Amino acid sequence: MDGEAPRARASWENGSLAPVDRLRTERADSPTPGLVEGTEPGAGQKSAMFVHAQSFEDLNAEVEKDARRDDEVDRSEGEHAEEELKVLVREENIEEPPNSPLESRSKEEDVSSEAWRSHRKHVFVLSEAGKPIYTRYGTEEALSSTVGVMIALVSFVEAEKNIIRSIHADGYKVVFLSKSPLVLVGVYRTCQSDKELLRELQYIYYQIVSLLTLTQLNHIFQHKQNYDLRRLLAGSEYLTDNLLLRLDRDPGLLLSAVTCLPLATSARDVVSSSLQAAKATNLVFSILLAGDQLVTLIRKKDQFLHHIDLHLVFNLVGSSSSFREGEGWTPICLPKFNTAGFFHAHISYLEPASQLCLILVSTDREDFFNMSDCKKRFLERLSKRSAYQALKEALKSPSYSVAQVGIPELRHFLYKSKSSGLYTSPEFPVMYQSDEEQERLMGLYQDLHSCLHHPTRPLSYFYRCGETENLLAWVTSGFELYLCFSPLGTKALAVSAVTKLLKWIRKEEDRLFILTPLTY
Amino acid sequence: MVLLGSSGVGKSCLALRFGKDEFRSTSPTVGCAYLTRMVHLSDVNLRFEIWDTAGQEKYHSVTPLYYRGAHAAILVYDISKRETFLRAQVWLRELEKQVVPGSSVLWLVGNKGDLAEERQVSVQEGEELARDRGLYFSETSAMSGFQVSELLAAIALRVYECLGAQQEGLSEWRETPLVNLHHRDTFSSSAASCCRVGP
Ligand SMILES: Nc1nc2c(ncn2[C@@H]2O[C@H](COP(=O)(O)OP(=O)(O)OP(=O)(O)O)[C@@H](O)[C@H]2O)c(=O)[nH]1
Ligand SMILES: [Mg+2]
Numbered sequence: 001m002d003g004e005a006p007r008a009r010a011s012w013e014n015g016s017l018a019p020v021d022r023l024r025t026e027r028a029d030s031p032t033p034g035l036v037e038g039t040e041p042g043a044g045q046k047s048a049m050f051v052h053a054q055s056f057e058d059l060n061a062e063v064e065k066d067a068r069r070d071d072e073v074d075r076s077e078g079e080h081a082e083e084e085l086k087v088l089v090r091e092e093n094i095e096e097p098p099n100s101p102l103e104s105r106s107k108e109e110d111v112s113s114e115a116w117r118s119h120r121k122h123v124f125v126l127s128e129a130g131k132p133i134y135t136r137y138g139t140e141e142a143l144s145s146t147v148g149v150m151i152a153l154v155s156f157v158e159a160e161k162n163i164i165r166s167i168h169a170d171g172y173k174v175v176f177l178s179k180s181p182l183v184l185v186g187v188y189r190t191c192q193s194d195k196e197l198l199r200e201l202q203y204i205y206y207q208i209v210s211l212l213t214l215t216q217l218n219h220i221f222q223h224k225q226n227y228d229l230r231r232l233l234a235g236s237e238y239l240t241d242n243l244l245l246r247l248d249r250d251p252g253l254l255l256s257a258v259t260c261l262p263l264a265t266s267a268r269d270v271v272s273s274s275l276q277a278a279k280a281t282n283l284v285f286s287i288l289l290a291g292d293q294l295v296t297l298i299r300k301k302d303q304f305l306h307h308i309d310l311h312l313v314f315n316l317v318g319s320s321s322s323f324r325e326g327e328g329w330t331p332i333c334l335p336k337f338n339t340a341g342f343f344h345a346h347i348s349y350l351e352p353a354s355q356l357c358l359i360l361v362s363t364d365r366e367d368f369f370n371m372s373d374c375k376k377r378f379l380e381r382l383s384k385r386s387a388y389q390a391l392k393e394a395l396k397s398p399s400y401s402v403a404q405v406g407i408p409e410l411r412h413f414l415y416k417s418k419s420s421g422l423y424t425s426p427e428f429p430v431m432y433q434s435d436e437e438q439e440r441l442m443g444l445y446q447d448l449h450s451c452l453h454h455p456t457r458p459l460s461y462f463y464r465c466g467e468t469e470n471l472l473a474w475v476t477s478g479f480e481l482y483l484c485f486s487p488l489g490t491k492a493l494a495v496s497a498v499t500k501l502l503k504w505i506r507k508e509e510d511r512l513f514i515l516t517p518l519t520y
Numbered sequence: 521m522v523l524l525g526s527s528g529v530g531k532s533c534l535a536l537r538f539g540k541d542e543f544r545s546t547s548p549t550v551g552c553a554y555l556t557r558m559v560h561l562s563d564v565n566l567r568f569e570i571w572d573t574a575g576q577e578k579y580h581s582v583t584p585l586y587y588r589g590a591h592a593a594i595l596v597y598d599i600s601k602r603e604t605f606l607r608a609q610v611w612l613r614e615l616e617k618q619v620v621p622g623s624s625v626l627w628l629v630g631n632k633g634d635l636a637e638e639r640q641v642s643v644q645e646g647e648e649l650a651r652d653r654g655l656y657f658s659e660t661s662a663m664s665g666f667q668v669s670e671l672l673a674a675i676a677l678r679v680y681e682c683l684g685a686q687q688e689g690l691s692e693w694r695e696t697p698l699v700n701l702h703h704r705d706t707f708s709s710s711a712a713s714c715c716r717v718g719p
Contacts, residue, residue, distance in 0.1 A: 211578060234576060235527050235528075322546045323553075324546065329553075330574075365582065
């Protein structure tokens with residue numbers, strides 16, 4: 001294992017750190033393109049589609065602010081808390097025989113069982129009054145005493161004008177996120193940093209806000225502190241469950257980025273302009289998805305979508321089969337855009353069995369027929385063009401093999417262009433086909449990500465030899481790159497692979513990224 | 521036509537049966553789903569616009585958008601769950617406030633007839649409620665298909681009769697959206713109605 005401070009990069013890259021002009025002519029022939037933001041492969045040509053997020057730091061900005069304040073949590077209290085935690089984690093140690101039957105449905109799981117306690121990531125959402133709102137495993141009812149302990153911890157520390165951030169104990173980490181009127185608690189057995197874990201809790205928080213709006217949440221709890229929010233969330237737990245799965249599996253959530261369906265620029269441009277042509281007064285965003293990949297996104301000028309909001313939309317569409325029947329019309333809050341109000345989304349598939357799902361986001365709840373008409377116009381226009389065929393063809397190979405890059409030792413990679421907020425990644429090779437292996441690899445990437453984005457000692461690159469694979473991560477102001485090599489490779493080889501890979505991505509960027517996003 | 525009732529009673533499954541005569545379990549409806557279905561009566565074809573609303577409580581504030589102005593409202597409950605029957609009565613009271621008597625067809629439907637062994641609401645109770653409040657009544661099973669196409673045909677016939685008084689044919693039918701989404705300020709919800717555009 002070794003890591004180096006940012007300065008080390010200069011020698012590594014032979015002085016190519018000199019300020020790179022943002023001239024587009026340099027795009028194609030810069031030897032190690034994209035050291036500077038805006039020139040990296042995949043950087044959009046006009047403007048980004050998303051809220052300009054320096055990714056992770058941006059997302060965590062609010063958390064950081066608080067962190068400063070309460071870094072100084074009184075030691076003795078910390079210890080005290082730790083003891084109570086042991087009650088929390090161990091309390092249920094007693095009766096259960098070790099071979100209790102394993103429930104397949106996590107919701108029915110017995111919260112006193114070994115199986116329940118051995119889950120790697122528990123997530124609980126509670127109200128400030130201490131009512132359980134959501135638990136990832138088991139039922140909320142069965143957890144009222146556990147939740148009581150949690151809320152006692154939170155308020156105990158708060159009484160001293162402090163905020164409890166996390167407790168580290170005995171292989172467990174308990175992370176707290178207080179977002180009035182909700183409190184989120186994660187109990188983890190992982191080596192991810194607190195910062196990463198907080199990010200995950202924030203996603204869960206935003207998921208709940210996107211269903212109800214913060215205004216409504218506040219309103220409810222101001223009226224009735226003791227309100228059982230599960231009433232309003234009933235039937236939507238599956239969205240949170242799925243989001244938690246995504247957090248373990250989807251690189252987009254880790255990278256704070258979105259991936260695109262590989263598609264020839266000519267075809268993508270036709271699709272985009274057809275979508276752009278079908279406009280309406282209150283239409284703010286139109287998003288065309290193919291599974292979890294973006295085909296195109298048109299936004300109203302000056303309005304930006306945040307990648308978190310987009311991931312919430314992906315999660316909604318990906319988790320609900322109900323949009324398959326007819327046209328969906330639903331209020332949805334995009335919390336990064338505005339926590340106070342609902343947008344109204346028209347959600348429908350282009351064709352009955354198609355993977356292509358169109359989401360039209362309007363500000364007006366009575367806009368259904370206008371949106372429906374936009375979709376009709378888009379589809380009419382598109383089906384006359386050969387690009388539609390090309391798009392359907394592209395759906396058949398939604399990913400590419402890493403072999404195309406031509407680096408034998410390279411098994412897999414994640415590449416994110418920071419300025420466009422888009423990432424690309426090949427399909428998982430054979431040795432990472434199973435869910436467990438994919439999650440393990442994602443776990444490795446998460447570790448690398450934690451190291452690069454360490455709150456006090458961030459690294460700019462990181463090389464790590466393991467028994468099963470070697471890993472290299474590199475972050476510049478333009479991109480983030482995570483590579484997975486066979487364990488037989490060397491560091492020198494890995495370093496030379498980076499240049500080769502960046503060249504390949506540059507060559508393919510037209511297909512892999514959306515370089516010319518359109519607006520209304 | 522608008523489908524109302526608690527979450528999980530089988531509204532979406534019924535709507536699917538109306539069109540395709542198949543049964544598939546889908547996830548709970550998000551917001552509302554809009555479908556169109558053609559119904560062939562002996563001398564006329566009717567095109568139904570169906571609003572399949574979500575039964576989940578968080579969407580209740582938007583539901584009145586859909587039943588206002590509907591020609592037919594179908595109140596669905598699950599015969600194996602008493603609380604869904606009670607919930608249907610709450611919807612009924614809401615509807616009665618909005619609907620001009622005689623202008624639309626109201627139908628009470630006890631679904632999941634196949635779950636006779638777990639029945640919590642008897643046929644008589646359903647019939648009685650319907651009789652007292654002037655509704656039509658059926659028991660169906662979206663799963664087996666029992667009585668579903670009969671229900672749709674019967675609804676279509678009643679709607680046609682209801683309109684037929686004014687000699688309205690298919691052409692005019694098509695031009696009148698069943699739900700007038702342009703009643704602006706006629707209802708207010710607890711939730712903010714739309715989003716301010718701007719950061
Ligand atoms: N046994 C039985 N199950 C049914 C029947 N109709 C629907 N279901 C089941 O009930 C569940 C819910 O059905 P949906 O049609 O999605 O319910 P819904 O009323 O649309 O629910 P919301 O969209 O949440 O309002 C599904 O799992 C169906 O399989 C039926 O006639 N018999
Ligand atoms: Mg439904």
